[in-house]
Amino acid sequence: MSTGSSVSDAPRTARERRREQTRRELVEAARAIIDDDGVDAVSIERLVAAAGVARATVYAHFPEGRDEVLRAAYDETGRVLLAHARASAADLRSWQDRVLHYARTMIEFSASPTTGRFYSVSGPALVGFREAGGAGSRGYREDIASFLEQARTDGDLRADADPAALAVLLSSSLRDAGIAAATDPSSAERYIAAVGLILDGLRTTAAARSGR
Secondary structure, eight states: OOOSOOGGGSOOOHHHHHHHHHHHHHHHHHHHHHHHHOGGGOOHHHHHHHHTOOHHHHHHHOTTTHHHHHHHHHHHHHHHHHHHHHHHHTTOOSHHHHHHHHHHHHHHHHTSTTHHHIIIIIHHHHHOOOTTOOHHHHHHHHHHHHHHHHHHHHTOBOTTOOHHHHHHHHHHHHHHHHHHHHHOGGGHHHHHHHHHHHHHHHBOHHHHHHTO
C-alpha cells in the first residue's frame, strides 16, 4: 500500500548535498565576479580561482560551460531581487505602496552598473527569450497580481480591472524601465514616478477621494 510519499521526499544523500553546495558556490562566484567587474569578466578560469575548484568540476555541474553558469546566475539574481522586494514590502499598508515599492526595487537595482545591468540588459540576451521569464519575472508577476486582486476585493481597485493582465503589463513595463535605467541611471526616478501615476489611475474614485 502506498504511503503517499515520493522519491523527491526522500532525504538527500551526503553526495547530493555536496553537489548542490558546489553548484551554489559556483553560481555565487559568478555573481560576485559580475558584481565586481561585470559579466564580461566571468570566465571558466576566473570561476575556478574564485570557487577553489578544478576546471573539470565546473563542467561536471555545468556541462555547457560559461553560458550555463551565467543562466543559473541570472535566475539566482532574479530570486535575490524578488526576495528583497518581498521583505521590504511586507510592512507597507496599501497595495499601491507595495506595487510602487516593487517598481522602485526593480528600477533602482537595474540602474547599478554591474549586477543590475547584467539582470536587465546582458543577462536576458545571454539566456535567450523565455516565455515565462526567469524566477524574478515570474515572482514579480505573481506578487503584483495578488496585490491587485486583493485591492479589487477591498474596493480599492477599479471593478473592471483584470489583476492578472495588469500584472503582466506592469511587470513587463518595469523590465523596460529597468533597461532604460541601466542605460541612464539618472532616469530611474522618472520611471518610478510614472509608475505612481499609472497606479493612481487604477484606483477607484472613492478610494482616490479619501486618500486611501
